[in-house]
Amino acid sequence: MHRTHGFDIVSVTYLPELNSKGVFARHRETGCEVYHMLNDDEENLFAYSFMTPPTDSTGVAHILEHSVLCGSKNYPLKDPFLILAKQSVKTFLNAMTFPDKTVYPASSMVEADYFNLMAVYGDSVFFPLLDRWIFRQEGHRVEMDESGNATVQGIVFNEMRGNYSSFDTIAGDWTIRSILEGTPYTHDSGGDPAVIPELTYEQFINFHRTYYHPVNCRIFLYGNIPTEKQLAFLQDRFLSSFSKAPAVPPISAVPHRTEPRTLYVPGPATDDDSERCTVHLNWLLGEVSDAETIMEANLVSEILLGHDGAPLSRALLASELGEDVAPSSGLETELRYLCFSAGLRGVRREDADKVGKTVLDTLARIAEQGVPQDDLEAAVHSLDFSNREIRRSHGPFALIHMRRALRGWNHGFGPDGTLRYIPAFDAVKARLAGDPAYVQSLVKKWFLENNHRDLVVVYPDQDYGKRLEERLSSFAQTALGENGSFREKLRAEQKDLARIQETPDSGDLLAKIPHVSRNDLPTMTETVPSDIGRSGTVPLVRHELPTNGITYVEAAFPVDSLSPQEYLLLPLLASVLTSCGMDGLSWVDSSALSARYTGGLQAPLFPAIPVPRVYPPVPPAGTISLSG
Ligand SMILES: [Zn+2]
Incomplete structure (x- = not known):
């Protein structure tokens, strides 16, 4: 077995259909696993992924996903994520909480930028500050308005409140919650607003300690930056600071049922x-x-x-x-x-x-x-x-x-x-x-x-909303204490949070977030090959690109001859065009026909402005396209 930068290379497989080599490595000390789809794509992507199975619906995994991005050991800013997003040439930067894992992916076409992203994201997940004010800002807190009314607030709390007001979301969640009863999937990793206020700061910190150790981290890499260079980076920046920890047990098996x-x-x-x-x-x-x-x-x-x-x-x-x-x-x-x-x-x-x-x-x-x-x-x-x-x-x-x-x-x-x-x-x-x-x-x-x-x-x-309100107001009452004895303490905390939120980060701190210099950027932009001709009287533009054998066809019809009143009907026309039958075919038959021969038909509307000296001329004021 080949060893490099603290990693054992477990296997190297050729993935012909993906034009890639799959390099699988495991960190010797911590057990952190890395899989690199190595190929010649210049758009490199990394993702730190942690298995984060919930044991309740307090949304701790989701609150943590937000909170780790609010400052870390080497980047102790209030919102490094925002600064990074502004000054990077990233092609993707996000974080997602799934029912059983939390994933932090980012990608860039520029190598220096890619490593900047990897540095800030890695520092965020492995060494976050997780101060108490962050928990209160992102998770939940009780806040009082000017007349003294207390309500539960918090970024994730309010986000999930929105989710729980959608009937379709609740119906969708239950397709999984019912059938996987007895496993972590019974709970909501995003958080149920009626349960989120039960989460304590200590539970929040413990969740990070348990699940964000490298032993529970899988790092997915994709693109053309050599594996060795990336493993060295991960080892030097993060993994060398950790020692062994017990592995996180797999997600519990679902108890088998024999009766519907x-x-x-x-x-x-x-x-x-x-x-x-x-x-x-x-x-x-x-x-x-x-x-x-x-x-x-x-x-x-x-x-x-x-x-x-x-x-x-x-x-x-x-x-x-x-x-x-x-x-x-x-x-x-x-x-x-x-x-x-x-x-x-x-x-x-x-x-x-x-x-x-x-x-x-x-x-x-x-x-x-x-x-x-x-x-x-x-x-x-x-x-x-x-x-x-x-x-x-x-x-x-x-x-x-x-x-x-x-x-x-x-x-x-x-x-x-x-x-x-x-x-x-x-x-x-x-x-x-x-x-x-x-x-x-x-x-x-x-x-x-x-x-x-x-x-x-x-x-x-009809009582769904009322029950939630009652529960939330009981949380608020508890926070106020008997006879409002904690009122002053809450007010002080609230002032403290507002002060932190309103104080801008110093220039010294902002300068810690790495950025690319002009020399890191490519001097040429990518061009799309175009072949411009005609099909009969209709202008025809062809782009030959690697598309895995799929042809994309788009027919654009100018709509600038319509009156302003008629424009109002365009969204309806666009939706009708692809959601009812065709000549002599019912909707059911035409949707079956389109499924058999196409990847789907769409009719999007595009506004456009005239572009001089372009041939074929861009239609002057908007098009409706049929594509498939
Ligand atoms: Zn969220």
Whole structure:
């Protein structure tokens, strides 16, 4: 085994379909694991990831995610993250709390900038200040207004309050919480506003001590900066300061159930939807252990629910028991377990059982009769497309690799087990071709013979908001103390926090945040190859780029001949164009057709201004495009 900078190189694998080498290293002293997708991409990405399974719904993982970015040992500013974001040439910089992990990714095209980001982020996660005022600012505190009324405040508290006022969010959360009862997934890692104020400062500090040690850290790297250079950096800056610590145990196994259940869960109500529930049927499919199992589950989910013409979506819509397929329907692949949900929103409470029956009857019919060839082809096409498509969606494509790698890696399965999708896709396609009853047998195994399932009815409860208010006001009363005896103490704390927040960081502190110099930046900008011609009378622009064999077509129609009144109807037209049938085809049939041959059709609206000396001329005042 090769040793370098305190690391053992555990394995080096060639990932031909990803044009990368996978270098897997483990830090000898602390056990910190690093996986580098080494390739020739100049957009390098790193992510510090920690397994952070919650034991309650106080949102401690989420509050910590916010708080570590509020100053650290070498960057003791109030908000280094903000300063860094302003002066870096990053292409991505964020932090996310998942139900079982917290991830801090960043990327840049400029090497010096990349290491600056890695330095500040690493210092934040391993050596944060976590002062009491940070906990009170980001987590929760009781604050008094001028007339002495006390309320609970806090950045995460208020963020989650917003989340918990959305009926769809609550309904979505319960697809997982019900089926994984008895595991950390029963709790809300983001925080339930009715529980967040229970979190103490000591618990918060302990959570960091337990879960942010390198023994529980997985570092994902992507791009062309040599592995050795990055390992040396990680060792010198951070890991050499740590000694051994006990490993964090894996996420507890879900107790197996043999009887299905029905649960009624209250959700927030608005005046006009007091009768409308969201009804899901949820299943536990199995463990996220390897890419093939995930691919099989993805295939079945795509066949059943991939588009409005897919058999289960079609049956749910045709039942007319609800307004639409519930937005959280589908497969969950980011947790230790694969979970599947199907359901409807806008259902009358007395129809809830009928929704369950519709789903079960449809699955029984599929298990018996199989799936039409067209539906199979559409599902395979769609999976192939979503696997191959290189897209930037709120960040670099490497984020997708990071998420895929962490799926299994977070649960001890090794980083490339869930990263590589082509071999898994080929294996699943071969099974599909070799066994005509393949999908039927999966439907039987996962749904019909598997009683680890719940029918969850989330209903609007008029008292939902009132109960939360009562609970919060009791927290505020407790904080005020008997007869308001803590009132003065609270006022002093409040003043203290305001003083810290209002005092700007000194110039000396601001100067600690590293920045790139002009010499670090490339002198040339990247150009997109363009070939400008005509197709008949229509100007045609072609860009030849590496897209994994996918062709993107966009037809732009100028709309500047419309009147200002007609402009108001454009958003409606854009939405209608891609959400109703085509000539001679119903919506269900046209969505099936589009799923079989395209990666999806969209009709976005673009405002535009005339650009002189450009050929072909940019339409003068806005376009509507059809793309797919
Ligand atoms: Zn947040």
